[in-house]
Amino acid sequence: MAGVLQRTPTTPARAGVAPRRPPRRRAHVAVFVAPFFVAFALFFLAPIGYAIHQSFFRLTSSGLGLTEPVLEFAGLGNYVTALTDGAFLASIGRVLLFSLIEVPTMVACALALALLLDSARARFRAFFRVSFFLPYGVPGVIASLLWGFLYVPQTSPLIDVLAAAGLPHDFLGPDTILLSIANISTWQFAGYNMLVLIAGLQAIPQELYEAARVDGASETRIAWHVKIPLVRAPLILITVFTLIGTLQLFVEPLILKPLTTAVNSDYTPNLAAYNQAFGQANIHLASAEATLIAVMAFVISFGFLRLVNRKGNRAW
Amino acid sequence: MVTRIRPATVVVLALLFAAAGYFLLPVVWVVIAATKSTADLFGTFGLWSPDPQLGANLDRLFGTGDGLFGRWILNSFLYAGLGALVATLLSAGAGYAMAKYPFRGREALFNLVLAGVLVPSTVLALPTYLIFSEVGMTGTFWSVLLPSMVSPFGVYLARIQAHAAIPDALLESARLDGAGEYRIFFRIALKIMSPALVTIFLFQFIGIWNNYFLPLVMLSDQQLYPVTLGLALWNSQTFRDPAFFELTVTGAAVSALLLVLTMASLQRFWRAGLTAGSVKG
Numbered sequence: 294m295a296g297v298l299q300r301t302p303t304t305p306a307r308a309g310v311a312p313r314r315p316p317r318r319r320a321h322v323a324v325f326v327a328p329f330f331v332a333f334a335l336f337f338l339a340p341i342g343y344a345i346h347q348s349f350f351r352l353t354s355s356g357l358g359l360t361e362p363v364l365e366f367a368g369l370g371n372y373v374t375a376l377t378d379g380a381f382l383a384s385i386g387r388v389l390l391f392s393l394i395e396v397p398t399m400v401a402c403a404l405a406l407a408l409l410l411d412s413a414r415a416r417f418r419a420f421f422r423v424s425f426f427l428p429y430g431v432p433g434v435i436a437s438l439l440w441g442f443l444y445v446p447q448t449s450p451l452i453d454v455l456a457a458a459g460l461p462h463d464f465l466g467p468d469t470i471l472l473s474i475a476n477i478s479t480w481q482f483a484g485y486n487m488l489v490l491i492a493g494l495q496a497i498p499q500e501l502y503e504a505a506r507v508d509g510a511s512e513t514r515i516a517w518h519v520k521i522p523l524v525r526a527p528l529i530l531i532t533v534f535t536l537i538g539t540l541q542l543f544v545e546p547l548i549l550k551p552l553t554t555a556v557n558s559d560y561t562p563n564l565a566a567y568n569q570a571f572g573q574a575n576i577h578l579a580s581a582e583a584t585l586i587a588v589m590a591f592v593i594s595f596g597f598l599r600l601v602n603r604k605g606n607r608a609w
Numbered sequence: 610m611v612t613r614i615r616p617a618t619v620v621v622l623a624l625l626f627a628a629a630g631y632f633l634l635p636v637v638w639v640v641i642a643a644t645k646s647t648a649d650l651f652g653t654f655g656l657w658s659p660d661p662q663l664g665a666n667l668d669r670l671f672g673t674g675d676g677l678f679g680r681w682i683l684n685s686f687l688y689a690g691l692g693a694l695v696a697t698l699l700s701a702g703a704g705y706a707m708a709k710y711p712f713r714g715r716e717a718l719f720n721l722v723l724a725g726v727l728v729p730s731t732v733l734a735l736p737t738y739l740i741f742s743e744v745g746m747t748g749t750f751w752s753v754l755l756p757s758m759v760s761p762f763g764v765y766l767a768r769i770q771a772h773a774a775i776p777d778a779l780l781e782s783a784r785l786d787g788a789g790e791y792r793i794f795f796r797i798a799l800k801i802m803s804p805a806l807v808t809i810f811l812f813q814f815i816g817i818w819n820n821y822f823l824p825l826v827m828l829s830d831q832q833l834y835p836v837t838l839g840l841a842l843w844n845s846q847t848f849r850d851p852a853f854f855e856l857t858v859t860g861a862a863v864s865a866l867l868l869v870l871t872m873a874s875l876q877r878f879w880r881a882g883l884t885a886g887s888v889k890g
Contacts, residue, residue, distance in 0.1 A: 321790040325706035329699040329764060330718070336737060336756040337725055343743075344736035406628060414621040423872075424629045427636065430868040432819040434837040435861050438844055439635040442642070442858070443655075450638065450655025484632060512617065533727075541731040544821050548841065551848070563731055563822075570735055571826070579735060587732045594727055 341587070348372070348581035371581035380559045381582065385589070387471070388561050392539040392593075395475045399535045400528065402479055403486035407524075408516045410487070411494045422491075425484030433481065437548035440477045445552055465553035474545045478538070486531040493527040494520060529601050533594050540590045543567070562586045636865060643862035647855045666859040678860055680832060681839035682867070685818055687750075688835055692757030693813040697806050700760050704767025705798050709780065719768070725761030734822035741827065752827040753835070757817045763809040770805035771798065818868070836864045 351367040354360065375381050406425055410418055428436065442448045444464035455462035464473045497520065505515045521528075543563040550556045558572065559565035563586060570579035642650055644661040653659055670678050707719055737756050741747045775798055783793050799806070824838050834842070840860050846853040 319712070322706050322710045322712050324791075325702040325710075325794065326718075329703035329759075332699060332755075332759045333722075333725065333761070336759050337728070337733065337761070340733055340736035340740045341728075343740045347739060409621055409625055409628075412621055414615070414618040415625065416618075416622060417625075421625050421629055424632050427869055427872065428632055430815060430872045431636075431865050432821065432837045434821045434841050435865060436635070438840065438857065438861055439639050439865075443635060443638060447651045448642070448655060453654060480632065480635070537727060537729055541729045543731055548844070551845065566735060567822075567826075570738075576739060580739070583732060583735050587728065590729070590732070591727065 344580040344583055347577055348584050351577045367577065371578050372585065374578060375582050375585060380557075381562065381565050384559050384562045384565050388540050388542050391471055391475065391542060391561075392536060394471065395478055395539045396532060396535050398475060399479055399483060399486060400532055402483040403490055403531060404521070404524075404528070406483065406487040407490035407494060408520060411491060411520070412512055412516065414512065422488070425487055427484065428481045429485040431481065433477075433544040434548060436477055436481050437545045440473070440480070441549055441552055444473055444549075465549070465555060467555040470549070470553060470555040474542070474549065477545050478542075482535070482538070486535070489527050489531055490524050493524040497523050529598070533597060536597060537590050537594055540586065540593065562589075636869070639858060639862045639865060643859040645855075645858075647851050650854060650858065666855060667863075670856055670859045670863065673856060674831075677831065678836075678839065678856075678863075681834050681836040682864065684833060685835040685837070685864075688753055688757060688824075689814045689817040692754055692817045693810045695758040696760040696763055696813045697810045699758065700763030700767045700809055701799060701802060701806055702794070703764045704769075705771045705775075705794060705802065707764070708768045708771035709775065709777070709798075722761045722764045726765055728761075730816070730820050731822050734826050737823065738826040747827055748829050748833075750833055753824050753833075756823060757813075757820070760809065760813050760816075763813060766805050766809055767802060770802050774801050836860070840864070 348371050349367055349369075350364055351370060352362040353365055354362040409415060410421055410425075415421070431439070443451050446452050446462075452462045452464075463469055501519055501523075502515055505519055510518070541563055542561040546556045546560045546564060550558075550560070558568045562582060566579045566582040566586065569575045569582060638655055641656055641658050643666060644658045644663040645653070645666075646660070646662060649658065649660060703722075707715055733756070738747060741752050746752050779797065780793060783797060788796070818835070819837070821837050821841070824835050825841075828834060828838065831839070831842070840857055843853050843857045843860065847857065
């Protein structure tokens with residue numbers, strides 16, 4: 294993770310001038326750094342710490358529930374409860390399956406769009422760039438509402454067309470719902486990820502292409518052998534962010550839930566935690582589940598980064 | 610430029626147009642649907658509006674519940690605008706100091722920030738709610754605004770930009786001319802870092818605008834809702850009263866177009882910092 298930046302070299306002393314130690318910099322540093330880190334501590338670290346703390350406690354009511362429930366130390370009890378809960382385990386399995394579908398789809402789409410737009414044959418680049426990127430500005434809730442209308446037979450022109458052509462058109466059944474959710478995610482972020490890759494492609498010196506063309510390489514070969522290896526770092530970056538995003542799946546199933554019986558209230562780990570906190574009013578179990586989700590995202594993304602960094606030069 | 614149309618060009622353009630069709634379809638559908646009555650929404654082909662009545666729909670949209678929708682739009686702009694502005698300033702200060710002043714514990718702090726980049730806002734929403742309820746601040750405007758002011762990714766971008774674009778010699782000569790550290794930061798550093806700062810602002814703005822989980826757990830008063838929460842509320846009412854379909858669809862069209870316009874006009878700023886995350890220092 295470290296090593297993104299080289300250490301700032303100290304300014305070499307100019308001839309005839311003694312190297313000046315800047316006077317009393319400590320105070321300035323504090324003034325520049327403190328505002329962010331105070332906010333970071335209050336609204337970032339504290340919630341995480343508090344959730345971890347809460348996850349080790351539980352409320353128990355004695356006997357007939359006539360007395361006030363007592364807060365007691367639960368150790369790993371909440372974690373055991375979460376990890377032995379079939380529905381929660383199923384939700385973890387579901388997002389892992391979703392990652393397996395969504396991450397390759399997303400990376401392939403973003404890469405294909407970037408290479409198409411960057412190819413020498415493309416025209417109307419500005420129009421395409423804006424249209425691919427537009428969905429990124431549509432909030433997940435609204436994207437899910439829109440696709441929801443396109444998935445429901447009563448309002449969907451897609452289903453009219455597919456049904457007329459005699460093709461399958463059930464978007465909300467138990468077998469297709471995950472793909473329908475994956476489609477919403479791809480629609481939202483493929484254009485954004487494409488822009489990240491395009492910016493990387495534009496950093497490649499044009500001479501490389503010229504040299505390849507002089508050697509008689511076709512555009513396809515240039516794309517495969519020159520462009521893709523050179524955008525390795527941004528590719529890894531979008532893979533990691535997509536991976537983390539898929540494990541956090543929340544809004545799309547929440548909005549699609551009323552439209553289909555295939556989505557229940559603990560369809561994804563985040564939905565399960567939300568349901569524990571606000572449906573069951575069990576913040577201790579919800580905290581344990583939220584902590585598990587965060588740990589899972591960390592382990593998987595770091596594992597992936599280690600894997601790709603071992604295979605070649607560091608990406609980060 | 611070669612003007613002959615080659616088969617390869619035709620293939621590339623066909624693929625690009627197909628992709629554009631896919632990405633624009635839901636937006637086109639919602640704009641057309643926003644001109645329909647509820648009966649037409651369910652009774653006519655989705656990409657054709659036989660009897661447009663956009664004006665009436667807009668009147669209803671902005672008139673329902675005492676102008677509730679306009680209030681939601683305003684709230685969204687306030688949360689996103691103020692939050693992104695403060696986040697950008699905090700990130701600029703911290704990023705600049707971490708790039709330009711060596712101090713003990715700097716790398717450890719920076720690694721903490723990098724770890725923060727990998728924590729998605731969804732994970733934070735629930736614990737943030739718990740901690741705000743400890744101090745009795747849930748349900749307030751602040752409960753959504755304050756957490757939105759922290760952007761670890763912003764600090765990361767600001768540090769990279771300050772490191773790459775501000776030469777130490779420039780700072781030294783400004784010091785020799787007698788400029789104080791704060792003056793150097795506000796007069797020189799912020800100007801040089803401005804491309805990255807615009808990027809940080811836009812990222813954070815869209816991030817806050819799109820964040821649904823945090824306001825969902827924090828707010829109960831409809832007057833404080835951002836537009837995302839408001840539309841989801843209306844959408845959940847459609848089973849009670851089909852008239853809400855029309856409100857939801859028209860509202861979604863208006864808010865989507867609003868962002869489309871904003872983004873189209875800010876497009877040229879966007880490309881500056883996009884790869885900053887993948888460049889080796």
